[in-house]
Amino acid sequence: YKMSRRINFDETWGRLSDTVQKVITAAPLPRPVWNDKFSDIYSLCIAYPEALGESLYKETKTFLTSHVQHLCKDVCARETDLLSSYAKHWKTYSQGAMYLNLLYHHFNHQYVRKSKQSDVDIEYGFVVDDKEQMLEIKDLAMEAWREGMLDPLQHRLVSTILRDIARDREGKLGGESVHQVALYSLVAVEQHKKRNALKLKYFLQYYEDVFEKLFLQETGDFYRAKALELRDDSTCSEYMNKILSLLTDEEMRSRRFLHISSYKKTTLECQQRVIIDHIKFLQAGCRQMIRHNSATDLHHMYMLLKSVSNGLTHMVSELEAHIKETGLDLVKGIKEGNVPLQFVETILEVHKRFHDVIRDTFHSDKLFVSALDRACTAVVNYSDPKQQCRAPELVCKYCDAILRRCTKGPSNDADEKLQSSILVFRYIDEKDVFQKFYSRALARRLIHSPCAMDMEEMMINRLKGVCGYDFTSKLHCMFTDVRLSTELGKKYQETVAKTEDSSQPSINVNVLQAGAWPLTANQVEFVLPETLHRCLKQFEEFYNHKFNGRNLSWLHHLSQAEVRINFTSKPYLVSMSTYQLAIILLFNESIELTVSDISQNTKLKDKDLERNIAALTDANILLKTTQEKLEDMSVIRVNNKFSNKRTKFRVAFTQTQKEQSTEVQQTHTAVADDRKLYLQAAIVRIMKARKVLHHNTLMEEVINKSRIRFTPSVSAIKRSIEALIEKSYIERSPDSPDQYRYLA
16 A cells, blocks of 8 residues: 655656557567556556646647657558558557556546446436546547547548459459458447447447448449349349359458448348349249259259348249149149059159258248148149049048058058158148048948057057147047957957857957947848847847946948858858848858848848849859849859859958948038037137137137138138027127127
């Protein structure tokens, strides 16, 4: 701790000024001298009876002003080497100013920082003029440089820099670094304003006013003229190639010449002149490039337009239209053959082709990926006028065919195809229609044929991943029923084995929940064979004893039987429907029967009878005595010479085209009924949560809630609202007819 004492300022400054001269010129200075002068500054700041800090500040300012004026004269004398001389003096001076700031450390701390305005002063409006405030010595040196060097020389410096940049664009300037040094000095002299909260926005103002505005103007003029010249002499492809090269060069030039704050502004100015001003010229060639898959040109156009606000909009629209047109042409070309297979593979082919283009050419840009999704959605959901969309049915049949083949054993190929089918499924708008078709196909697979349960469950989990658990809940219930039926069947067989002889036919019963399975009772009149009737009665007694209060409804039209043929030279095991079983068992008692006799014993009539007899005759088990159309008195007899290459086979039963169409129509009708209930339930849930809603808001929320399953029409929602009003679930608000209120 040193006591304050009297100090002769003139004598002290006389010694100090020589050191200041050496420091500001970055000359070597011994450590003892530095320490001694550091102490002198400290002594001036605490001098008695009055501190001499203000006198020190005044003399230092005078010294710096004089020093900068001397340097300015030297720079002006070097007319041919103005920029290099300026850069050399600036490097020395800026380094010296930093050292000088360290030498004046105590002065900066004792006087300058205490005199600075606080944020509280600024907040309450106690603002002092910049000229009345003390600056730290480094900032004082920058002010002296700006006033003594830059203000007199700024026009000559800026003109020289702009001229050299223009020469560089023409390829006539060698690599020099003095330009960027000079330009950074324009920012450095105002840098202290960045530390002042009041001036935060304006520390670049000097640089922008002196240089940047002129530079951007000249840059715009240059590229405006250059773009017109290139456009007149080039095709669109050539123009893009040259423009990309120019923009790359200009970006590198910015980093060699300019302050970092000018990089983005320069790029935007160049883009305005060479891209935005000629965007219609670029867009005019877009369609042909997309149609001819000109990958290089498309990539160049993408690189040019992606940096421009909304620049890719036209390009995205053109690509979307092309994908949609390509996909629809291919889909409409599917007329015959395996239509489900062709449909799915066509969609996958279109998606892969354009997905690869988007990945390789557009770097998987989200705008183009979304365009691909929209186009594929339009292709998948396309339908002829006044016809229903077939995509849900076709994708379901495609999956059904693969899963049926998996009964022989799962394969990687089948798994990959099922995974690919999910991609097409995602694009289906009417997912509830697919659900209805899929549940019916799954029911047939679970009932009529051995199932690859692992593959089936994997497929259902994939569907659940897209649409959620509610979408697949009934499908999971179907699996549960099959497993429980298997366990129940084992217990029944154990019971039968204890009480009955082995000669009685064995039966396997699937007990299925009516609410989970898409099955309806067949209205066909039919009488079971007596042997089979006794088996079913016995199972009903077993089931009613085990489960009290449950009712069983037998679906004979979905049942199958395995029959052993023993009248031939070798035994055959034939799978057939229950109706066919009833017909074939009649021939245990008689070799020949008329169609009327068969009808009387089975109660089957008309087309049901004819179709089942035809299936047995087509399998060559039974024979018709005439080739004419079956009539009541037509005779049917057993084929005693029956033979087949396979000892185990199934009697084919082919659905007619009319029956298939009827089934499809019934499916769509069932979906329409389900949608009415779904919409009403959605409206009730929304209104219960919100209590009061405006009509448009309710419509929007219902559409959003339903979108995962289907896109409801406005008229369907309105009908559901009216139905709920009639049922007193909701009411129109008395205050406003466009509002609805929930009735608890």
